[in-house]
Amino acid sequence: MIRVLIADDEPLITAGIRTVLESDAGIEVVAEAADGRTAVELARAHRVDVAVLDLNMPELDGLSAVRELPGVPVVILTAFGVEPNVRRAIRQQVAGFVLKNCTPDELIRAVHAAHAGKAYLSPEVARLVLDMVGTGDDGRRESAAARLAALSPREAEVLGLLAEGLSNADIGAKVHMSEATIKTYVSRILSKLDCANRVQAALLARDGLG
Structure with missing residues (x-):
C-alpha cells in the first residue's frame, strides 16, 4: 500500500485528488494539508511514501517543500507547465510534474512511478523539457x-x-x-x-x- 499525502489550498481539488487516488486499491491517502509548511510536517509525521503537492500554496510552495522532504518522492501538481516552473522542478529532482487537467489514470500512474523510484511528466511537460534541452x-x-x-x-x-x-x-x-x-x-x-x-x-x- 502506497501511503500518500495530498497538499492543495483548495479543498474541492483536494477532495477530488483523494477520490481519484483512493480509487486505486494500492494507494491510501493518509494526510491532507492546505499549505506547504503543514504538508512538510504531516509528511514527516505520517512517514508517507509519496507526497502530491500543489505548486502554488501559502507558507511554502510545492517546489520549496521538496527541499525539506529529502527521501520522499514528490509529485508536483500545477495548472500550467510554464518553463520557469519546469526548470525549478528539474533542479529539485521532483519525481513527477503533472498538470491539473490530467486524466485520473495519469495521476495514479505518476504516484506509482514516484513510489517505484521513476520519474513521470505529463506529456505536455515532457514536450516542454525537450524544447528546453534542444539538440x-x-x-x-x-x-x-x-x-x-x-x-x-x-x-x-x-x-x-x-x-x-x-x-x-x-x-x-x-x-x-x-x-x-x-x-x-x-x-x-x-x-x-x-x-x-x-x-x-x-x-x-x-x-x-x-
Whole structure:
C-alpha cells in the first residue's frame, strides 16, 4: 500500500485528488494539508511514501517543500507547465510534474512511478523539457544513434512519437494499435535503451533521431 499525502489550498481539488487516488486499491491517502509548511510536517509525521503537492500554496510552495522532504518522492501538481516552473522542478529532482487537467489514470500512474523510484511528466511537460534541452552536440548524437540502432523499425517509430510528448493512447491511435500494446512497446524500448523512464528515452530520441 502506497501511503500518500495530498497538499492543495483548495479543498474541492483536494477532495477530488483523494477520490481519484483512493480509487486505486494500492494507494491510501493518509494526510491532507492546505499549505506547504503543514504538508512538510504531516509528511514527516505520517512517514508517507509519496507526497502530491500543489505548486502554488501559502507558507511554502510545492517546489520549496521538496527541499525539506529529502527521501520522499514528490509529485508536483500545477495548472500550467510554464518553463520557469519546469526548470525549478528539474533542479529539485521532483519525481513527477503533472498538470491539473490530467486524466485520473495519469495521476495514479505518476504516484506509482514516484513510489517505484521513476520519474513521470505529463506529456505536455515532457514536450516542454525537450524544447528546453534542444539538440545535442555531434558526439552525443553519435552515441545516441548507436544506442537507438538496437531498436526495431516499429520500436523506433513508437519512440519517435513518445519523443513528441504523446501519451500511450495517442501513440496507439497514430499507429493503429491498442494502448496496452503500446505500453508493452514502451517497456521494451526502455529496457533496450537502458533508460529509467520516458523522459530519458525521449531525450535520447531527440539526440539520435533528430
